[in-house]
Amino acid sequence: xxxxxxxxxxxxxxxxxxxxxxxxxxxxxxxxxxxxxxxxxxxxxxxxxxxxxxxxxxxxxxxxxxxxxxxxxxxxxxxxxxxxxxxxxxxxxxxxxxxxxxxxxxxxxxxxxxxxxxxxxxxxxxxxxxxxxxxxxxxxxxxxxxxxxxxxxxxxxxxxxxxxxxxxxxxxxxxxxxxxxxxxxxxxxxxxxxxxxxxxxxxxxxxxxxxxxxxxxxxxxxxxxxxxxxxxxxxxxxxxxxxxxxxxxxxxxxxxxxxxxxxxxxxxxxxxxxxxxxxxxxxxxxxxxxxxxxxxxxxxxxxxxxxxxxxxxxxxxxxxxxxxxxxxxxxxxxxxxxxxxxxxxxxxxxxxxxxxxxxxxxxxxxxxxxxxxxxxxxxxxxxxxxxx
Amino acid sequence: xxxxxxxxxxxxxxxxxxxxxxxxxxxxxxxxxxxxxxxxxxxxxxxxxxxxxxxxxxxxxxxxxxxxxxxxxxxxxxxxxxxxxxxxxxxxxxxxxxxxxxxxxxxxxxxxxxxxxxxxxxxxxxxxxxxxxxxxxxxxxxxxxxxxxxxxxxxxxxxxxxxxxxxxxxxxxxxxxxxxxxxxxxxxxxxxxxxxxxxxxxxxxxxxxxxxxxxxxxxxxxxxxxxxxxxxxxxxxxxxxxxxxxxxxxxxxxxxxxxxxxxxxxxxxxxxxxxxxxxxxxxxxxxxxxxxxxxxxxxxxxxxxxxxxxxxxxxxxxxxxxxxxxxxxxxxxxxxxxxxxxxxxxxxxxxxxxxxxxxxxxxxxxxxxxxxxxxxxxxxxxxxxxxx
Numbered sequence: 001x002x003x004x005x006x007x008x009x010x011x012x013x014x015x016x017x018x019x020x021x022x023x024x025x026x027x028x029x030x031x032x033x034x035x036x037x038x039x040x041x042x043x044x045x046x047x048x049x050x051x052x053x054x055x056x057x058x059x060x061x062x063x064x065x066x067x068x069x070x071x072x073x074x075x076x077x078x079x080x081x082x083x084x085x086x087x088x089x090x091x092x093x094x095x096x097x098x099x100x101x102x103x104x105x106x107x108x109x110x111x112x113x114x115x116x117x118x119x120x121x122x123x124x125x126x127x128x129x130x131x132x133x134x135x136x137x138x139x140x141x142x143x144x145x146x147x148x149x150x151x152x153x154x155x156x157x158x159x160x161x162x163x164x165x166x167x168x169x170x171x172x173x174x175x176x177x178x179x180x181x182x183x184x185x186x187x188x189x190x191x192x193x194x195x196x197x198x199x200x201x202x203x204x205x206x207x208x209x210x211x212x213x214x215x216x217x218x219x220x221x222x223x224x225x226x227x228x229x230x231x232x233x234x235x236x237x238x239x240x241x242x243x244x245x246x247x248x249x250x251x252x253x254x255x256x257x258x259x260x261x262x263x264x265x266x267x268x269x270x271x272x273x274x275x276x277x278x279x280x281x282x283x284x285x286x287x288x289x290x291x292x293x294x295x296x297x298x299x300x301x302x303x304x305x306x307x308x309x310x311x312x313x314x315x316x317x318x319x320x321x322x323x324x325x326x327x328x329x330x331x332x333x334x335x336x337x338x339x340x341x342x343x344x345x346x347x348x349x350x351x352x353x354x355x356x357x358x359x360x361x362x363x364x365x366x367x368x369x370x371x372x373x374x375x376x377x378x379x380x381x382x383x384x385x386x387x388x
Numbered sequence: 389x390x391x392x393x394x395x396x397x398x399x400x401x402x403x404x405x406x407x408x409x410x411x412x413x414x415x416x417x418x419x420x421x422x423x424x425x426x427x428x429x430x431x432x433x434x435x436x437x438x439x440x441x442x443x444x445x446x447x448x449x450x451x452x453x454x455x456x457x458x459x460x461x462x463x464x465x466x467x468x469x470x471x472x473x474x475x476x477x478x479x480x481x482x483x484x485x486x487x488x489x490x491x492x493x494x495x496x497x498x499x500x501x502x503x504x505x506x507x508x509x510x511x512x513x514x515x516x517x518x519x520x521x522x523x524x525x526x527x528x529x530x531x532x533x534x535x536x537x538x539x540x541x542x543x544x545x546x547x548x549x550x551x552x553x554x555x556x557x558x559x560x561x562x563x564x565x566x567x568x569x570x571x572x573x574x575x576x577x578x579x580x581x582x583x584x585x586x587x588x589x590x591x592x593x594x595x596x597x598x599x600x601x602x603x604x605x606x607x608x609x610x611x612x613x614x615x616x617x618x619x620x621x622x623x624x625x626x627x628x629x630x631x632x633x634x635x636x637x638x639x640x641x642x643x644x645x646x647x648x649x650x651x652x653x654x655x656x657x658x659x660x661x662x663x664x665x666x667x668x669x670x671x672x673x674x675x676x677x678x679x680x681x682x683x684x685x686x687x688x689x690x691x692x693x694x695x696x697x698x699x700x701x702x703x704x705x706x707x708x709x710x711x712x713x714x715x716x717x718x719x720x721x722x723x724x725x726x727x728x729x730x731x732x733x734x735x736x737x738x739x740x741x742x743x744x745x746x747x748x749x750x751x752x753x754x755x756x757x758x759x760x761x762x763x764x765x766x767x768x769x770x771x772x773x774x775x776x
Contacts, residue, residue, distance in 0.1 A: 237676050257644070267642075283641070284637060285641065293682075
């Protein structure tokens with residue numbers, strides 16, 4: 001049976017992994033729409049290869065180039081924020097939401113409002129707009145399939161169980177490339193050192209987030225919204241091999257864990273085929289060859305980001321969106337040499353402290369206002385140089 | 389809602405764990421029948437404590453003592469093989485089948501023929517009579533909930549998934565107390581050394597089976613019947629910490645694993661509350677405190693039992709029943725000082741070789757004939773002293 005698919009963010013890393021799986025199962029999928037920010041040539045080539053009905057670029061300035069690239073192909077071309085949301089609102093069996101950043105919020109919400117089944121890879125949707133999003137999911141009867149490896153692991157472990165039987169959800173964290181560094185070494189960490197992730201091949205921003213543990217903090221906030229067990233049942237453990245992607249302990253003290261290769265095609269395949277399974281081209285797990293899996297507690301004295309995330313979600317309201325926005329500003333400043341590694345978390349904490357009268361966002365527009373305001377606050381703190 | 393329960397084998401280790409859980413949830417359960425082989429005083433005390441309607445001893449000679457012990461209690465007393473089967477045939481919501489050895493086969497079959505839901509802890513039912521049992525399960529629409537920690541782990545990992553999506557099932561094995569011993573050391577292993585299991589507190593027979601790896605071989609045969617994925621998708625990995633109880637890898641290369649304490653109350657609770665969950669009095673899993681989990685391949689040169697089990701189930705017919713019967717004779721001989729540790733597997737292999745024209749058992753009676761005949765063959769081999 002052919003199923004229809006829209007892929008929001010076709011030219012990024014999640015998009016490439018998704019299309020690799022679709023390419024291997026071409027008969028199973030009919031592609032409705034593919035979108036990109038402004039990678040026109042790549043988007044056009046993919047739209048033609050996958051016989052998409054529609055290709056959309058987020059940047060309206062790219063529309064003429066997209067029209068040229070698609071001339072004669074029969075693929076419809078469109079551009080701009082509204083066009084992204086219209087693409088997301090078209091009825092399909094599966095939407096993969098893989099647009100990075102706050103640009104993805106509107107299209108994700110459009111897919112939710114359609115009541116669709118959404119493989120969600122956009123972190124900002126749940127970190128910044130978690131309450132607004134989850135209320136919309138409930139209101140419109142949408143189905144969220146988490147695509148992040150950790151949340152997908154938890155989703156798989158919960159399958160067939162009741163959320164009220166959960167005693168504890170444990171997110172695993174690799175600890176990142178600087179896990180064993182001292183405070184003095186962390187103070188001097190360079191961008192090149194911070195982005196050298198031991199297990200996952202990822203972009204610079206998320207690699208730095210992994211090094212600061214903010215990535216796990218953001219995932220903690222996502223997990224809070226996706227799996228309503230309460231903060232006291234959400235934990236993090238450091239697991240440097242990244243083989244166990246996360247775990248759920250039930251009240252009988254059975255723990256279910258999901259394990260697998262560090263390849264996003266595994267959780268994406270789990271979403272695409274859900275509630276069944278599909279082949280992926282990966283090797284079987286060979287634990288005898290891996291030999292050992294190790295676990296250790298988080299070190300929030302050296303890596304305070306998970307504490308900040310926990311405090312932000314406990315505070316609720318605008319705090320998670322502020323945390324996320326300030327972190328983006330701080331990481332960009334670190335990558336451009338303006339901020340020391342150990343001051344990333346400090347800038348986030350200070351931005352949160354100065355924003356504590358921000359209103360509780362009740363809509364996506366208000367979330368985006370909070371986001372912009374927090375970015376301004378963080379940049380202003382940066383410019384005072386007080387924290388560098 | 390109160391559910392009715394019959395516990396076959398109330399005075400053994402599984403029985404004690406089951407009743408511990410029932411005792412903690414007295415309002416949830418109404419006990420129909422409790423059975424024992426001949427521990428009259430203990431059985432009577434339990435029957436009175438749990439307000440059972442019926443208490444049965446397998447040994448008819450114990451009936452007068454049971455009647456005395458239950459006088460005035462209102463608990464009905466019965467004895468003998470037929471009475472065990474009649475107890476098992478009474479309609480209840482849940483039957484826990486925990487009679488050890490071939491004596492448990494008839495009662496398990498009676499519960500299956502009633503189409504009941506059976507928490508199955510009797511190994512022999514599936515090892516010796518797997519084909520006959522599973523055919524009866526299908527015919528009568530019974531539900532088997534595996535209680536062995538490994539099979540219960542697999543059952544939990546499969547929950548909500550389709551058996552045809554399974555790429556591989558991996559049973560974990562502690563490797564037993566002699567895992568790191570040399571051939572020469574194994575030749576000289578004493579019963580006391582062989583029963584000193586590092587993780588589980590178990591009876592002498594099963595502890596020796598763990599030391600020879602025959603326990604894992606028997607579990608391999610059980611898994612073959614319970615989870616029809618075929619021999620090439622059934623594997624064993626050595627995992628000395630016994631934290632991961634078993635794993636299922638799906639064709640997308642997601643692996644689900646069940647972890648937990650080495651306490652049978654966890655898998656029993658999983659069966660009793662299935663498809664929901666119930667509290668157990670155990671501590672949460674603390675992987676950061678455990679620190680590391682290790683995995684290594686099996687060593688069939690030193691521990692050939694898993695090879696023998698694989699060959700027996702591949703041969704099918706009477707071979708698994710012969711393997712099990714010969715192993716019981718061999719382990720008893722080892723425990724009484726008649727047979728060297730390393731000759732346990734040799735006696736099993738030789739018994740199998742001499743029984744290769746045994747007929748394929750088509751009924752429980754024929755399984756029991758195979759069992760008796762294999763025991764005679766094994767004892768005869770023992771008496772020739774050729775293998776000692």
